Amino acid sequence: MSQLAHSARRALGSPDLIAGSTELRLDPDRIACDLWEFDAARRSGALEGAAALYGGPFLDGFFLSESPEFERWTESRRSALAREYQETLEGLAVQAELGGDRRGAAEWWRRLAEHEPLSSRVTMHLMTALAASGERAKALEHARAYQIQMREELEADPNPAVLALASQLKRMATAAGPDARAHETALPRTxxxxxxxxxxxxxxxxxxxxxxxxxxxxxxxxxxxxxxxxxxxxxxxxxxxxxxxxxxxxxxxxxxxxxxxxxxxxxxxxxxxxxxxxxxxxxxxxxxxxxxxxxxxxxxxxxxxxxxxxxxxxxxxxxxxxxxxxxxx
Missing domain, CATH: 3.40.50.10070 (TolB, N-terminal domain)
Structure with a gap:
């Protein structure tokens, strides 16, 4: 291990870049890593910064032959990071809602829906946020897109709760008549x-x-x-x-x-x-x-x-x- 570490340090031209002898690690004072920055941003509560740092699935498309332990570790880390990104987006959406920023909330829910397109819960949050921001048509359009994806990708029926919410939004618009847009923005507070x-x-x-x-x-x-x-x-x-x-x-x-x-x-x-x-x-x-x-x-x-x-x-x-x-x- 020590010979391997020595060779790596020489090849990189920086003896301090790799720290340790029996347990090797990169020196965070000498190298930047978006994964470390993502973790640090989440810990400090800088959720927008964390969301901007997430660039997609961890080591997507990368693999080592005959290394099942590495594959298991990669998949576990990939799933954990995806879940943390989901929590970050949801946290931003809820913060925007609580702050009265309806359009901001709709945008964060939209990004989360792109990350979890088959989640009925996220779909309903996005539909509600769009309707609250005056975009009822987009809310219904997203409901239709969710139904199509469920049938094409999972060959399953959409969640009845999504269909019920879509029907409710249609009824609200009909009841409001010409004032439908004003009615949408007067949705009950949660x-x-x-x-x-x-x-x-x-x-x-x-x-x-x-x-x-x-x-x-x-x-x-x-x-x-x-x-x-x-x-x-x-x-x-x-x-x-x-x-x-x-x-x-x-x-x-x-x-x-x-x-x-x-x-x-x-x-x-x-x-x-x-x-x-x-x-x-x-x-x-x-x-x-x-x-x-x-x-x-x-x-x-x-x-x-x-x-x-x-x-x-x-x-x-x-x-x-x-x-x-x-x-x-």
Missing amino acids: LSLGVLPLVALEGDRESRSTAQGLTEELTSAAAELPGIRVASRTSIAAAQQATTDARQIGARLGLEALLEGTVRQSGGRMRLTVRLVDARDGCQTWTGRYDREVSEGFEGQEALARSVVAELRARLEAMARQDPELHRE
């Missing part, structure tokens, strides 16, 4: 929610993994609720680096509510405790406790998350009814 990372009370690796998985499931399930916008994991992480106070997190991200909780495992059983917090005053408005068998695995986590979100929906609707200002921009 309530904004942040799902904080669940805390594993035991602290062991398995418990932390379970807590992380449940956090992902809760975030995904909540994002499917009509009338609810969910802050991205990236935005939440950046806000938590600055403060742990619920009111300050809510103020930084423009959120009305936060969902927090804990996970405890004992004797093959798991207890999830969640709390809904009003981010405007930091007061807890609801607590739920759910018990499951740990052996239920991923399917059990998904089912548990949907049980929580079903109850959460009623609580969020109650919050909206109590505060009429939550219904409008």
Whole structure:
């Protein structure tokens, strides 16, 4: 290894470019890498900069023959970076929505739809954003494009929720008549929610993994609720680096509510405790406790998350009814 490192340093003409002897690494003080810059931008909360740095799939088209370990590592890293790029775009879209920038939000959702063209959730967000910015025709056009792609690429029917949203937009335009454009921009305001990372009370690796998985499931399930916008994991992480106070997190991200909780495992059983917090005053408005068998695995986590979100929906609707200002921009 040391001979290989020496030869590489000589060939590159820079003895300091490659650091280490048993574990080789490039010296970040001597070389620039867009991947490092992308990671740094995300960690610092500079999401627009991160989005600009992502140039496509990691090492797309590159492979080494007879190197299955390298291929597995490349595919894993490629998938992780694609997911981080998706979270970055979604974070930018949600920030634009919360800031009242409807056209900006539509543009970020459009870029995410290009990245995930077959995602019904992203499709619906884009349609809603386009309609809110006065582009109802483009929203319906995108719905048609999504239907065509689903049938041609997956030979599957489109998500009924996308079709229902398209029908709703058509009815709204018909009801509004000549004032359709004004009606589009008066769409109801959505309530904004942040799902904080669940805390594993035991602290062991398995418990932390379970807590992380449940956090992902809760975030995904909540994002499917009509009338609810969910802050991205990236935005939440950046806000938590600055403060742990619920009111300050809510103020930084423009959120009305936060969902927090804990996970405890004992004797093959798991207890999830969640709390809904009003981010405007930091007061807890609801607590739920759910018990499951740990052996239920991923399917059990998904089912548990949907049980929580079903109850959460009623609580969020109650919050909206109590505060009429939550219904409008």
